[in-house]
Amino acid sequence: MIAGIICGILAGFIACKLTNREGKGCIVDLFLGIVGGAVGGWIFQFLGIQVASLVGEIVCAVVGAVVVLWVCNKLF
Numbered sequence: 001m002i003a004g005i006i007c008g009i010l011a012g013f014i015a016c017k018l019t020n021r022e023g024k025g026c027i028v029d030l031f032l033g034i035v036g037g038a039v040g041g042w043i044f045q046f047l048g049i050q051v052a053s054l055v056g057e058i059v060c061a062v063v064g065a066v067v068v069l070w071v072c073n074k075l076f
Contacts, residue, residue: 007058008033014058015065019073032065040064 012029015036040060044051051060 003054005030007054007061008037011036011058011061011065014062015069018062018066019069032068033061036063036065036068037061038064039068043067 008030009026010033012031012033015032016029037057037060040063041051043064044060051057
């Protein structure tokens with residue numbers, strides 16, 4: 001559970017930096033990483049990509065978090 005929280009924070013923070021945004025804070029980055037992990041998992045499953053390592057999980061969550069950030073920035 002602790003590893004999942006740390007991965008979520010890290011993924012949300014990386015996604016914020018990749019989209020040229022500053023980190024929004026630990027809680028927002030965590031939420032973004034968790035939602036991004038779910039979205040990234042769905043995207044990777046749709047594409048038929050298997051994730052088997054911790055680094056792969058972080059990459060998957062970052063991809064999903066970037067997609068979530070992009071959609072939120074377009075809507076708001």
